[in-house]
Amino acid sequence: MPRPNPYRPYTPDPAQLALAPDISGNEINGLGDAARRPPSIVYWATNPDDIPHGRMQKWFYTVDPGSPEFGVERAKRAAIYAEPLPPVAPTPAERSPESWTAALEQFVDAGLCEKVGVAEMNSAWLFEGGAASETRVIIAGVQHDYDRIATAPEPEAGAEVMVQYTRATRVAKEIAAWLHREGWAARPVTGPMATTLTMIPAAIEAGFGELGKHGSIINPEFGASFRLSAVLTDAPFAPTPKQSHGIDAFCEACRICEDACPPYAILPDKQTVRGDEKWYVDFDKCLPFFNEHQGCGICIAVCPWSRPGIGLNLAAKLARKAGREG
Ligand code: SF4
Numbered sequence: 001m002p003r004p005n006p007y008r009p010y011t012p013d014p015a016q017l018a019l020a021p022d023i024s025g026n027e028i029n030g031l032g033d034a035a036r037r038p039p040s041i042v043y044w045a046t047n048p049d050d051i052p053h054g055r056m057q058k059w060f061y062t063v064d065p066g067s068p069e070f071g072v073e074r075a076k077r078a079a080i081y082a083e084p085l086p087p088v089a090p091t092p093a094e095r096s097p098e099s100w101t102a103a104l105e106q107f108v109d110a111g112l113c114e115k116v117g118v119a120e121m122n123s124a125w126l127f128e129g130g131a132a133s134e135t136r137v138i139i140a141g142v143q144h145d146y147d148r149i150a151t152a153p154e155p156e157a158g159a160e161v162m163v164q165y166t167r168a169t170r171v172a173k174e175i176a177a178w179l180h181r182e183g184w185a186a187r188p189v190t191g192p193m194a195t196t197l198t199m200i201p202a203a204i205e206a207g208f209g210e211l212g213k214h215g216s217i218i219n220p221e222f223g224a225s226f227r228l229s230a231v232l233t234d235a236p237f238a239p240t241p242k243q244s245h246g247i248d249a250f251c252e253a254c255r256i257c258e259d260a261c262p263p264y265a266i267l268p269d270k271q272t273v274r275g276d277e278k279w280y281v282d283f284d285k286c287l288p289f290f291n292e293h294q295g296c297g298i299c300i301a302v303c304p305w306s307r308p309g310i311g312l313n314l315a316a317k318l319a320r321k322a323g324r325e326g
């Protein structure tokens, strides 16, 4: 028996629903489309007027969380993003691909992020109309403070997400600045308004983990409780290998996030989305609750992998089980 859900039944604010466009966000995302096509920006557009759900995006900012932390973090992030990068040094540094990738650990050691990885660029990750000539995508992961994210959907969880987006922006800028000093052009890409490429598939390819039923990546070390940023470059980094920990199969048998999601947005079965079978969150059901609760985050918080000390043990247990089953 699932635990009683304190946020059900959920009735969206009619003022917000009045701003919904005629087109479904699921249609924009390509739910049910068997043909492959580039992803479209469905939300968090740099200019909300460019997308059908732009009026709902603007409404998000009208919900007063009662905490100055949101404004402070947004201003910090904007200031970091506006900082100019140093010029690209005239002579590109030469290193082996493995040594380039190993050098990224300096950003983890400095506490700017908790994980780094590299994927070869795949044009399928670029948003419709987007362009990138770079050959490498560096991914940085920053972990939430679990105690704060566990308060979701209270504003404190949303504030923690803002804090981590600020860190994600900082580390992407620092990696790009380092590459410029090393003589290689680099472009930071940071969320939530990441309009160049969709970061989740790039991060999965770079070994950050597997897609969970709740639509976020699950990593044994951090669970689903982290944010991403990226840096695009031609510096010849060695890709970091994709990882499999049995999380996908674990999600088949678990329904904790499904039961915890107030608007029933987390679908129990994989869906076809732009030609791929994958876990999918119903955008139209999630968005009103998400907007009314500073980004919600319940599904990330309740996922057992997110609980400190659980994920690595769970991954080891699943690996032993897979070993026994040959
Ligand atoms: S709560 Fe369960 S089903 Fe949902 S993403 Fe986490 S492990 Fe998968």
Ligand code: SF4
Pocket (backbone or CB within 6 Å): 214, 260, 261, 262, 263, 264, 265, 266, 281, 285, 286, 287, 289, 290, 295, 296, 297, 298, 299, 300
């Ligand atoms: S973020 Fe969306 S999918 Fe996750 S629990 Fe909240 S409403 Fe549900």
